[in-house]
Amino acid sequence: MAAPKKSVAKEPGQEKANGSPPEFTKAQELAALRDMLLIRRFEEKAGQLYGMGAIGGFCHLYIGQEAVVVGMQMALKKGDQVITGYRDHGHMLACGMDANGVMAELTGRRGGYSKGKGGSMHMFSMEKNFYGGHGIVGAQVSLGTGLAFANRYRGNDFVSVAYFGDGASNQGQVYESFNMAELWKLPVIYVIENNRYAMGTSVTRSSALTDFSKRGASFNIPGQQVDGMDVRAVKAAGDEAVAWCRAGKGPFILEMQTYRYRGHSMSDPAKYRTREEVEKIRTDQDPIEQVRNRLLAAKVSEQELKAIDAEVRAIVNASADFAQRDPEPDPSELWTDIYR
Amino acid sequence: MPIQVLMPALSPTMEKGNLAKWLKKEGETIKSGDVIAEIETDKATMEVEATDEGTLGKILIPEGTADVAVNTPIATILADGESAADLGKASAPAQAAKAAESAPPAEAKAEAPQPKAEKAPAAPPAAVTEPDPEVPAGTEMITQTIREALRDAMAEEMRRDPDVFIMGEEVAEYQGAYKVTQGLLQEFGARRVIDTPITEHGFAGVGVGASMTGLKPIVEFMTFNFAMQAIDQIINSAAKTLYMSGGQMGCSIVFRGPNGAAARVAAQHSQDYSAWYSQIPGLKVIAPFSAADYKGLLKAAIRDPNPVIFLENEVLYGHTGEVPKLDDYVIPIGKARIVRSGKDVTLISWSNGMTYALKAADELAKEGIEAEVIDLRTLRPMDTETIVNSVKKTGRAVTVEEGWQQSGVGAEIAARIMEHAFDYLDAPVARVSGKDVPMPYAANLEKLALPSVAEVVAAAKAVSYR
Numbered sequence: 001m002a003a004p005k006k007s008v009a010k011e012p013g014q015e016k017a018n019g020s021p022p023e024f025t026k027a028q029e030l031a032a033l034r035d036m037l038l039i040r041r042f043e044e045k046a047g048q049l050y051g052m053g054a055i056g057g058f059c060h061l062y063i064g065q066e067a068v069v070v071g072m073q074m075a076l077k078k079g080d081q082v083i084t085g086y087r088d089h090g091h092m093l094a095c096g097m098d099a100n101g102v103m104a105e106l107t108g109r110r111g112g113y114s115k116g117k118g119g120s121m122h123m124f125s126m127e128k129n130f131y132g133g134h135g136i137v138g139a140q141v142s143l144g145t146g147l148a149f150a151n152r153y154r155g156n157d158f159v160s161v162a163y164f165g166d167g168a169s170n171q172g173q174v175y176e177s178f179n180m181a182e183l184w185k186l187p188v189i190y191v192i193e194n195n196r197y198a199m200g201t202s203v204t205r206s207s208a209l210t211d212f213s214k215r216g217a218s219f220n221i222p223g224q225q226v227d228g229m230d231v232r233a234v235k236a237a238g239d240e241a242v243a244w245c246r247a248g249k250g251p252f253i254l255e256m257q258t259y260r261y262r263g264h265s266m267s268d269p270a271k272y273r274t275r276e277e278v279e280k281i282r283t284d285q286d287p288i289e290q291v292r293n294r295l296l297a298a299k300v301s302e303q304e305l306k307a308i309d310a311e312v313r314a315i316v317n318a319s320a321d322f323a324q325r326d327p328e329p330d331p332s333e334l335w336t337d338i339y340r
Numbered sequence: 341m342p343i344q345v346l347m348p349a350l351s352p353t354m355e356k357g358n359l360a361k362w363l364k365k366e367g368e369t370i371k372s373g374d375v376i377a378e379i380e381t382d383k384a385t386m387e388v389e390a391t392d393e394g395t396l397g398k399i400l401i402p403e404g405t406a407d408v409a410v411n412t413p414i415a416t417i418l419a420d421g422e423s424a425a426d427l428g429k430a431s432a433p434a435q436a437a438k439a440a441e442s443a444p445p446a447e448a449k450a451e452a453p454q455p456k457a458e459k460a461p462a463a464p465p466a467a468v469t470e471p472d473p474e475v476p477a478g479t480e481m482i483t484q485t486i487r488e489a490l491r492d493a494m495a496e497e498m499r500r501d502p503d504v505f506i507m508g509e510e511v512a513e514y515q516g517a518y519k520v521t522q523g524l525l526q527e528f529g530a531r532r533v534i535d536t537p538i539t540e541h542g543f544a545g546v547g548v549g550a551s552m553t554g555l556k557p558i559v560e561f562m563t564f565n566f567a568m569q570a571i572d573q574i575i576n577s578a579a580k581t582l583y584m585s586g587g588q589m590g591c592s593i594v595f596r597g598p599n600g601a602a603a604r605v606a607a608q609h610s611q612d613y614s615a616w617y618s619q620i621p622g623l624k625v626i627a628p629f630s631a632a633d634y635k636g637l638l639k640a641a642i643r644d645p646n647p648v649i650f651l652e653n654e655v656l657y658g659h660t661g662e663v664p665k666l667d668d669y670v671i672p673i674g675k676a677r678i679v680r681s682g683k684d685v686t687l688i689s690w691s692n693g694m695t696y697a698l699k700a701a702d703e704l705a706k707e708g709i710e711a712e713v714i715d716l717r718t719l720r721p722m723d724t725e726t727i728v729n730s731v732k733k734t735g736r737a738v739t740v741e742e743g744w745q746q747s748g749v750g751a752e753i754a755a756r757i758m759e760h761a762f763d764y765l766d767a768p769v770a771r772v773s774g775k776d777v778p779m780p781y782a783a784n785l786e787k788l789a790l791p792s793v794a795e796v797v798a799a800a801k802a803v804s805y806r
Contacts, residue, residue, distance in 0.1 A: 081553075115586035122584035131552055131589070136576050142542050143577060146549015153505065153531065153555060173573075176542025183537070337587035338621050340645050 021233040026298065032074070032231045033291045034308050036066035039090040040288060041316045042099060043262075046089065046106055050266045054324055055106045059120050062090035064261035067287035068193055069094040071234025072161060075242050079156070083131040083144040084163035086121040087193075087260075091163060095128040103319035109326035116329040117337065131160075138171030140164060141190065145177040148188035148251070159187040159245040167198025169212055175219075178251070182219040187245035189238075190216070190253045193228065195260040200272040212255040221251050228256030229285040259285065341429050342422055343392045344413040347401070350379065350386045352603045353655055357381045358406045359414060364396045370417060377403075377414070382485055382658045383519040394419045397427055470678045472664075474636065474671050481662040489631045489663050490520050490596075490652065493638035494558060496668075498528055501556060504642055507534040507543060508560030508597075517562045518598060518657055544570030544595070548577045551591040551647075558642060561597035564613045564651065570595075571616075578647035579622030594641045596650035599627070600692060600742050601790060603655060607778035610786075612743030614690070617649040618719040618752070624673055625719040627651040629694040631661030633717055636671030644673060653692045676723035678730065682710030685800045686730040688753055689740035690716035693791065696772070697740045700796035709804060719749055727753060728760045735766035736803040740796055745773040767803040772796050 024032065043061040050059045062069075065087075073094040076082075084091045092102050097113065105112025105123050113123040121135040131147060134140040144162025151158045168174065169192055181188050192212045196203055203210045213223030222244070226237040234256065241252040259281045263270050292305060347357065358380040364370060370390045377388045397418035401408055408414065416427055471477075484492070498504045505528075510517045512525040512535040525533040536543040540561065547557040561567040567574065574595060582590035601610040618625045624646055628634045634652070641648040663669070679694075680701055689697040694715050701711040712730050716723065731737050737757055739750030754769040775789045 083549075113586065114584055114588070117586055118584040124581075124585040124589045126588055131549070132581070132585070134577070136572060139545060139573060139577055142545020142573060143549035143552065145542075146546040146551075147553060148549075149546050150550040150553040150555050153550065173541045173545060176537075176539040177545065179537055179539065180542060180546060337583045337585075339624075340582060340587065340590055 021227075021230060021236045024232050024235075026295075026300070028074070028235075029291055029295050029298075030300075030304075030308070032067075032070055033288065033295065033305070034312065035070045035073070035094060036231065036288045036291070037308060037312045038099070038315060039066045039070070039093050041312050042093060042103070042319070043089060045316045045320050046103070047262065047266065049103075049107065049320060049323070055120070056108065057119055058086065059106065059266045060087040060264065061262040061266075062087055062260075064281070064287075065193060065195060065228070065256075065258045066090060067231040067234050068191065068228045068256045068258055069163075071231040072189075072191060072238045074231075074235045075238030076159070076161065079129065079158045080242075081129045081131055081144075081147045081151075081158065081160040082163070083140045083147060083160065084133065085137060085140050085165065085168060086133070086135050087165070088121065088123065088133045092123055092125070092128075092130055092133070095125065095130045097123075097125050097128050097130060099315050099319040100322040103323035104326045107323040107326070108328060109323060110329045110333070111322065111326040115333055115337075117333065138164060138168040138173050141168065141171070141174045142177045144190075145181050145186060145188050145251075148181065148186035148245075149184070152184065152186055157187075157246050159189060159242055161189045161191055163191045163193055165198065166192065166194040166196065166203050166207065166212060167201070169215055170198075170207060174215075178216050178219045178221055181251040182216070182221050185248060185250040187248070188251045189241045189245060190221075190251060192253065192255045193258055194255055195258050197260065197264065197272065199264045200268070202272065213253055216251070216253045221253055223253035223255060225255045225257060228258035229281075229287045230290060231287055341419075342397055342426050343394070343417045343419065345376070345388075345390070345392075345415040345417060347408045347410050347412040347414050348379070348388060349410040350381055351383065352605050353658070354381055354410060356407045356409045359401050359403055359408050360385060362399055362403045366396050366399055368396050370394060370396055382487065384515075390417070392417050392419075394422070397422070397424060470681055472632065472677065474669070475632075475664045475666070480665040482665050483660050484631060484663050485658055485660050486631045486634045486652075487518065487520050487522075487657045489635035489661075490638055491522055491524065492663075493635045494521070494642070495524060495527060497639055497642040498524070498532060501642075503554065504556045504558065505532040505534065506558040506560060507536050507547060509536055509538055509562045511535060511560050516560075518654060520652075520657070521560065540566050540569040541573065544573040545577065547593055548573050548581075548591055548647075551578070551593040552581065552589055554592075556592045556594075556642060558594045558596060561595065563602075563609060563654070564597055564599040565609050565611055567595065567597070567613070574617075574623075574647070574649070575620055579620050582646070583622060590645060591647050592645045594638075594648045594650055596638070596641075597652060598654035598657070599651035600653050601655070601774070601779055601786075604781060604783065604786060606781040610779035612741065612774065613649075614651060614719055614741065614743050615748045615752075617651075618722075618749060620720075622647065623720060624648045625651065626673060626717065627653075627691040627719055628717050629656070629689075629691055629715050630679075631659070632663045632669070633671060633677075633715070635663050636669045637673065637717060639668075639670045640673050643670070648673070651691060655692055671717075674718045674721040674723060676714050676716045676718070676726040678712060678726065679715050680711065680713040682712040682734070684710045684712075684734055685736040685738065685804055686712045686714060686727070686734045687738050687740060687796065687800065688714045688716060688727055690719065690749075691742070693740040693742055696791050696793050696796045699793040700740075700800060703793060703797045704800055707801075707806075709800060709806070711800060722752070722756070724756050724760060727757065731757050731761045732764045735764055736800075737765075738770045738772060738796060738799045738803060740772045740791060742774045742790060744776055745771055746776065748773060767805065770799040770803050772799050
């Protein structure tokens with residue numbers, strides 16, 4: 001198989017060995033900035049609400065990884081499906097799901113996407129082709145392969161995108177899925193969000209092969225390492241992978257090299273990495289700052305950027321208000337939605 | 341001494357087969373490894389190879405003979421220097437003789453726990469058999485094996501709905517490991533009859549993912565023992581998604597395959613998962629006994645918008661029964677059936693457990709105890725009403741299952757009877773079940789590990805204080 005040209009692997013923080021990815025138009029830059037900011041502010045607010053006790057259970061924040069879902073979404077078309085694991089708030093917002101519905105689900109209220117019955121890790125939207133939100137590490141890989149199977153069965157040209165982390169990459173069903181996907185040439189993009197830590201275990205301590213783009217090698221699935229902190233690089237790689245899948249050539253693996261600023265969950269003591277490591281990436285690599293700096297360099301006014309900030313903050317604040325005002329589910333909801 | 345060639349058993353559950361063809365004639369020389377005959381079972385046609393050398397002395401079972409029992413002598417091989425005059429002295433080869441000793445074909449099998457084909461639906465006297473309420477009077481019935489009933493159910497549903505497809509190991513080109521999917525590939529093609537790699541966890545997840553988009557997969561597990569590899573996808577993904585999505589997204593999917601003890605395959609291949617799956621809200625669990633129920637309930641399962649666990653029984657696959665010849669024979673999920681009415685004691689079972697229950701009812705009738713036999717058919721949702729109404733009438737109940745007792749389905753039934761009919765009980769509910777051990781391989785131990793008709797009879801008498 002003629003695999004597409006692979007870009008040279010680079011760690012976040014490394015010099016860009018391959019030069020810059022294709023430039024965005026101003027409209028694309030602004031859209032990317034706005035969508036990433038929405039996720040950043042939303043997650044900050046979620047963290048705040050968690051601290052206040054308004055959100056319970058597990059809450060996994062996506063801060064730092066925003067360029068991955070936003071860039072990928074820019075490469076997709078309506079009808080393409082998205083599925084991910086438990087760090088899913090960013091994916092839902094990128095898919096166009098309503099911030100109120102997501103935040104109200106986090107607070108366990110009736111206006112949440114799952115009527116308050118799913119919580120942070122389990123939300124779905126048939127309308128936006130978002131298939132969850134899955135709490136079992138790696139399960140979404142087989143399920144996402146099944147979404148691609150359905151596209152193939154129906155003979156349409158949609159692709160499915162299955163997101164999972166460096167941690168999930170060591171689950172057995174991932175490779176069972178890789179095998180079937182290549183065997184049956186299923187249109188699925190496996191996006192491995194390598195944020196360097198599976199909970200608190202770094203990739204070098206958990207993975208025999210840390211180049212995740214090669215994880216499909218024994219199945220002949222092409223893969224590419226991508227600077228997941230640069231939304232333009234993500235979009236470019238996404239375009240290439242989508243074209244490969246839509247052309248009927250089978251699955252494609254994208255290793256997104258990214259970084260999670262916050263802990264694994266809200267109760268993460270963060271003993272496994274230094275404050276300096278986090279700070280360095282925030283300063284040098286932040287996906288949002290990269291876009292903001294490019295826009296400023298292109299003479300976009302501070303005013304225009306502030307207007308985006310304000311719009312995003314308004315959405316997030318409204319969602320927090322809604323999520324705290326909205327009533328809890330009616331007790332009768334305990335017994336609904338078990339069978340249909 | 342001339343050597344007898346015996347009818348071979350070609351699968352763990354084979355009891356008889358047809359001698360389709362002789363490929364060697366009397367007087368021909370035979371070398372070890374030569375194919376001498378073709379045997380047809382209800383699953384497949386297999387070649388019989390000679391394991392001894394010599395001359396085919398006499399063919400004892402002519403080709404075209406049907407229903408030849410395993411271990412019946414089918415031919416005699418003469419060794420060097422022997423002649424037709426020696427034929428009368430024939431003896432079975434050592435190994436076969438040993439097999440015959442532990443399981444003589446005729447006598448021991450009659451008492452063996454595995455039912456025989458002709459007895460499977462255990463036609464009790466017509467007077468005490470309840471008519472099937474789902475079948476209009478006067479409906480023409482056809483006789484078919486449970487294997488065929490399952491195949492027809494899938495084929496009919498696949499013709500009816502293009503979103504239905506089947507995937508699993510060996511379902512297509514091999515025609516099904518147990519030949520349940522025979523002919524489906526030929527009719528529906530490789531797009532809808534899909535051979536998977538040996539990858540239960542993965543393909544269960546692929547099936548669930550496809551069903552989330554509205555397709556209606558039938559996922560065949562070669563046996564439910566292997567579905568333990570996939571149980572996370574079945575429970576965490578299939579059963580819970582509707583609830584976790586607030587009713588937005590569910591899975592219409594059937595997981596089916598043989599469950600429970602087969603015969604002589606030991607602990608890892610002989611386990612009853614009735615209790616496991618029936619505990620899970622979000623799943624429906626079906627475990628039929630009769631051929632008609634296998635067909636009507638599988639059709640219902642495929643149409644059901646929820647994830648359904650359809651537990652089959654390998655021992656029953658070859659058994660025949662009457663199946664109504666109706667264009668669309670669909671049995672509602674969740675309804676038990678009283679297959680034999682009686683006033684003295686209620687026997688409650690499902691799947692192959694019914695074999696013991698029905699035979700026990702026959703035995704009890706000889707002693708003047710009229711047992712009412714309920715075939716649960718669906719384990720979740722469980723038809724508590726039918727059980728309770730019967731127990732209110734009889735005042736006594738015995739559950740019969742091949743699975744283990746602890747946290748078993750029998751335990752659940754007993755609890756429901758206690759909750760809903762305590763004041764009607766004249767004796768504590770008794771449970772007959774598989775023994776609390778992994779399934780042993782040795783024939784005698786295996787028999788001991790399974791329930792028996794005698795145990796059911798004894799339990800029924802005990803609750804009747806007789």
